[in-house]
Amino acid sequence: MRFYLIIFLLLFSHLTHAQFNSRLNLESSYGFIIPHSPELRPFAQNNPYGFNLNFQMMGLSEKKWSACNCFHYLGLQLSHYNFSNREILGTASSLSGTFEPSIWRHPKWTFSVLTGMGVTYLDRVFNEKNNPDNVFFSSNLSFLLFLTPRLAYTLNEQIEASISLSYNHISNGGQRQPNKGINFPMLGFGISYYLKKDRLPQYFRLDLDKELSFFLEGGLTTRRSVEQEARRPTFSLVLGAVKPLSAINGIGGGIELNKDYSLSVNNSRLEALMPSPYIAHHFLFGRFDFSQRIGVYTQKPIGYVDNLFYQRYILKYRYFKNLSLGISLKAHGHVAENIDLRLGWAF
Incomplete structure (x- = not known):
């Protein structure tokens, strides 16, 4: 005791x-x-x-x-x-x-x-x-x-x-x-x-780096396969760029490659490869980055979804100078599809 x-x-x-x-x-x-x-x-x-x-x-x-x-x-x-x-x-x-x-x-x-x-x-x-x-x-x-x-x-x-x-x-x-x-x-x-409750000290905001920067990002989750009644992996690979515009706002864009092994295909697994260019808005709070992306499918398996567009909401935290970890939610309109883990590397 x-x-x-x-x-x-x-x-x-x-x-x-x-x-x-x-x-x-x-x-x-x-x-x-x-x-x-x-x-x-x-x-x-x-x-x-x-x-x-x-x-x-x-x-x-x-x-x-x-x-x-x-x-x-x-x-x-x-x-x-x-x-x-x-x-x-x-x-x-x-x-x-x-x-x-x-x-x-x-x-x-x-x-x-x-x-x-x-x-x-x-x-x-x-x-x-x-x-x-x-x-x-x-x-x-x-x-x-x-x-x-x-x-x-x-x-x-x-x-x-x-x-x-x-x-x-x-x-x-x-x-x-x-x-x-x-x-x-x-x-x-x-x-x-x-x-x-103590009085808040006064600190000065660091000068904003407004240069365009590039990053590589990977995502991983699982989804239930209708045919096999089991969970199958879903992978994402993103090449993107972001440009800060103000103290807390930025814009960006890139392309996401999504491979979903839970989806049915006719001949080849390449049918489940979905390349999707996107545009994004970023809320930037120092090491935190909350982004909202809108992507468009250039290819998707037959019967996957009727939507041509999707949204992805990502919250990332930069642990080191280049490495970041986070989570994301993918949705079609108001309907959520999955939540995945994200690992990013800035160049």
Whole structure:
């Protein structure tokens, strides 16, 4: 018992003297469901509601600042959403990692963008006999992705009030079908309580390198093969370029080669090779790069998808000067296809 007490006191002492701010944020939210395909329209009248509890820490050292050229929070979020249709859609309970950079600050006001990804448990999913109408998701364990612009007002030294508008997406990343995924924007009202709050130091933003740079990127995931009823690998290889335009914005483009071994072919595996040129927008926060790509298929197997275009959303973190790691979500319109891991090398 004494051993654990000593460990706790040492940890508490370290946290007390460390250079960081910490806070708890409790938020309630209310929204609607986007019916992105005809069979989902009956559910558009449902209004999801729920709450988020977020614990966040902001490093105040210059090293932490330089990671994204801004002050930012990293945290863990617990959330619970009720989709207002207990029998068919049920509820979602999630645990997510969050990243929230501060975009604009005023003595009383702060504008930030909270992003996150996590694992969610769905208590009502598709079942051919008992729940055939729920084509949103078919796996109890799925993924939650969200993007939340937030405006906060300081009430006193320890309390902030905030209003936010979030876009949330839940799907299983193509791990099991049906998997239409559910997209639900929500309006939120929250209160933040600071456990530790010091004055923010002043650092100067590094000069922006506006030169065009090139990178090589690989992606890997698996998808279920309909013919073999087993998971097969999906590989991506990207040659791209990015050019910063401002402190946080950039544009880019390139070509992605995607090889999906879960797709059926007639004569050769080359039929499942899909070359796709793309254009992209980049949010640049120091070592973080959140990009949104729109690609066009120049070739795809017969019966794959009807869409000519696809989107890919990528969050990467540059660990060293050239090496970056990240994740990406591929989607056709509002329908998510898969989530993969990304490894990149900048030239």
